[in-house]
Amino acid sequence: MSKPESPDPEYQSGTPHLWTDLEVETKVGNLLRAGVLTSAVLVGIGAVGYLVQHGSEQPHYGKFNGEPGELRHAALILQDAFTGHSEGIIQFGLLVLIATPVARVMLAAFAFLKQGDRFYLGVSLVVLAILTASLLGLSP
Amino acid sequence: MNVLELTLLLAIMAFAAGFLGSLTGMGGGIVIVPGLTLLFGVEIRYAIGAALISVIATSSGAAAAYVKEGFANIRLGLFLEIATTIGAVVGAFLATKISGNSIAVIFGGILLYSAYAMMRNTQSPHKTNAADALAVRLRLDGTYPLKNNLVAYHVRHVPLGFALMLAAGILSGLLGIGSGALKVLAMDRAMQIPFKVSTTTSNFMIGVTAAASAGIYLNRGYIDPGLAMPVMLGVLAGSMLGARVLAQANVRILKIVFSVVVTALAAQMIINGILGKI
Numbered sequence: 001m002s003k004p005e006s007p008d009p010e011y012q013s014g015t016p017h018l019w020t021d022l023e024v025e026t027k028v029g030n031l032l033r034a035g036v037l038t039s040a041v042l043v044g045i046g047a048v049g050y051l052v053q054h055g056s057e058q059p060h061y062g063k064f065n066g067e068p069g070e071l072r073h074a075a076l077i078l079q080d081a082f083t084g085h086s087e088g089i090i091q092f093g094l095l096v097l098i099a100t101p102v103a104r105v106m107l108a109a110f111a112f113l114k115q116g117d118r119f120y121l122g123v124s125l126v127v128l129a130i131l132t133a134s135l136l137g138l139s140p
Numbered sequence: 141m142n143v144l145e146l147t148l149l150l151a152i153m154a155f156a157a158g159f160l161g162s163l164t165g166m167g168g169g170i171v172i173v174p175g176l177t178l179l180f181g182v183e184i185r186y187a188i189g190a191a192l193i194s195v196i197a198t199s200s201g202a203a204a205a206y207v208k209e210g211f212a213n214i215r216l217g218l219f220l221e222i223a224t225t226i227g228a229v230v231g232a233f234l235a236t237k238i239s240g241n242s243i244a245v246i247f248g249g250i251l252l253y254s255a256y257a258m259m260r261n262t263q264s265p266h267k268t269n270a271a272d273a274l275a276v277r278l279r280l281d282g283t284y285p286l287k288n289n290l291v292a293y294h295v296r297h298v299p300l301g302f303a304l305m306l307a308a309g310i311l312s313g314l315l316g317i318g319s320g321a322l323k324v325l326a327m328d329r330a331m332q333i334p335f336k337v338s339t340t341t342s343n344f345m346i347g348v349t350a351a352a353s354a355g356i357y358l359n360r361g362y363i364d365p366g367l368a369m370p371v372m373l374g375v376l377a378g379s380m381l382g383a384r385v386l387a388q389a390n391v392r393i394l395k396i397v398f399s400v401v402v403t404a405l406a407a408q409m410i411i412n413g414i415l416g417k418i
Contacts, residue, residue, distance in 0.1 A: 021214060025207045028214075032204035032347075036197060040376060047147075047369050054366065055144035061176075064183040066361035073359065090365035094193055094372070098354045100200050101347040108218060119279075123218050127348065130225040134232075134355035 019114040027111075028104055035100030042093030049086030074135060102131045143366065150180065151370035158198060158378025163391060164398045165339070166258050167318045167346070168375045169195035173247060174405040177418055182367065184240040184418050188316030189362035192354040194375035195318045199347035201376060203340075205383060211340040213282040213333070216295060220305045221348050224323075227309020228352035235314050236360070244413030247315050251406035255399040257321040272296040284337050293334050301331040313353035318346035 070080040071091045078095075080088030109124035141149075153175050154168070161168030169191045176187035203212075235243065275281060275295040283290040295301075304326035308319035320342050327338035357363050412418050 022210065025210065025212070025214070029204045029207040032200040032207070036200045036204065036376070039197070040373060043369050043372060046365065047373070050366060050369065051144055051147060055142065055147075057143050059141070059143050059146045059366075061180070061182040061186050061364070061367055064185055067364060068361070071363075071365060072361050087365040090369050091363075094363060094365070094368055095358070097193060097196050097200070097372070098351050098358065101196065101351040104200075105218070105221075105348060108214060120215055120218065123215075123222065127218060127221045127225055130222075130229060131348070131352055131355065134225075134229055134352045135358075137356070137359035 019111050024108065024111040028107055031103055031107060032100060035096060035103065039093045039097035039100070042096060043090050044093075046081075046086045046089030046091075046093060049084075050090060053086060073137065098135065102128070102135070105131065146180070147366070147370045150176075150367070151374040153179065154194065154371045154374025155378040158194070158375035158380075159382040160378075160394065160398050160401075161198070161375075162202075162379040162382025163385070164258055164395050166254060166398065166402075167195065167320050168198055168379055170251065170254055170317050171402065171405060172371060172375065173316055174251065174409050176367075176371075177244070178405065178408050178412070184243055185235065185357075185362045186364050186367055188235065188243075189354075189357045189364065190368040190371040191316035192350050192357055193363065193368045193372045195312075195316070195350040196347050196354060197372050197376045198379045199318060199343055199350065201380060202383065203344050203347065207340075207344070209340070210285050211336050212344045213280070213337055213341050214344075215278075216280045216282065216327075216333075217341045217344045219278060219280065220302065220326075221345055223302045223305035224309035224312065224319075224345055224349040225352040227306045227311075228313035228349050229309075229356065231310040231313020231315075232353040232356035233313075234310070238314070240418045241413045241416050243314065244409045244418040246311075248406040248408075248410035248413065250311060250315060250317065251402050251409065254321045255402040255406070257325070258395055258402075259399050270294060270296070272298065274298045282337070284334060291334075293337065294332070296332040297330050301326045304330055309349055309352075312346075312349045313356070316350075316353075316357075318350060320346055 070076045071087060074095060077088060077091045081092035105124055105128050109121055109128060112121040112124055157171045158168035172191040172194055173187045176182040177184050271294045275298050280295040283292045308322040312319040323342035323345060324338050327333045328335055
């Protein structure tokens with residue numbers, strides 16, 4: 001437990017200590033499971049409301065219309081979900097799902113910070129920046 | 141057909157796709173787009189949006205299950221994710237510039253390759269043991285567990301692997317797929333990484349890659365909650381069941397059945413794309 005943190009690639013085979021690759025992998029596994037589960041529950045809850053309200057309508061997927069603004073942007077989706085709008089709740093669940101891999105990269109960045117591995121901290125932050133830009137709609 | 145009936149049918153199709161995709165190792169996402177467009181007449185961009193969501197769900201679910209086994213190379217995965225996420229953003233951008241029919245033809249080609257890759261499924265025969273200067277500098281070499289030992293391996297041809305990952309990312313963003321076959325090709329063949337490490341690291345990367353393009357699809361209004369809901373829940377349930385029965389299943393026959401289905405879908409996608417019916 002008292003082994004010093006080091007960016008040495010060989011430490012993987014050493015004794016376990018906090019923020020080793022193995023520990024990080026366990027945390028990552030738990031995080032992914034929690035994210036997928038939360039998302040599935042939210043989508044399931046929204047699905048019930050959606051089918052009760054719209055179940056007997058005619059589907060409209062043959063032609064592309066695009067979703068309205070409140071189902072497109074993270075902040076507006078949150079707002080829509082908290083007003084109890086069923087489509088908003090589903091979309092919020094999908095947003096949680098999209099955010100799960102992003103959180104995974106954040107966890108990796110934090111682990112590299114703890115390990116003092118500046119190069120891979122930088123790599124994680126680059127990936128994180130690309131993901132954030134895409135989620136915020138800052139694409140070309 | 142009303143929304144309730146369509147939702148149930150979509151959930152069943154997605155469940156089957158997730159189940160077969162998990163058993164054959166091909167992933168469920170790849171048959172979602174042809175299934176939605178060819179069987180249900182869904183507009184291809186809505187179909188791609190829903191497929192991307194299902195890809196993130198299965199990748200994250202599966203990665204959670206076997207991340208503890210210690211095969212995935214996290215540094216390598218993150219490093220290559222720079223390429224796949226940039227590619228995914230470019231692919232999602234291209235999706236708005238290319239017609240639905242052209243996307244369908246490209247999709248058909250990728251389906252054919254994936255069916256071929258699944259049937260072949262043989263790992264690169266000989267892996268060299270020599271260290272590569274760039275890989276060493278980037279600290280990409282790793283170890284994997286074998287019985288009670290850790291086996292060390294070297295990563296090679298980093299620039300080639302990086303370029304292939306860029307292509308995998310573009311295809312992922314353009315077509316709404318995980319590009320697992322291409323990612324494994326890049327790592328197993330080009331970078332000379334042990335097969336099991338390649339497949340687990342690839343699966344690990346798929347969720348991040350898909351998230352990069354899913355964010356853009358969401359912002360563009362291509363992700364419809366009513367459509368993505370049954371697809372995501374169905375694929376997730378199917379792939380979880382598939383992972384459970386994997387040990388007892390006769391995968392060989394399943395792979396043949398699945399590759400026939402995929403080849404037929406590929407032909408249909410290409411024909412419809414050329415005839416302008418997508």
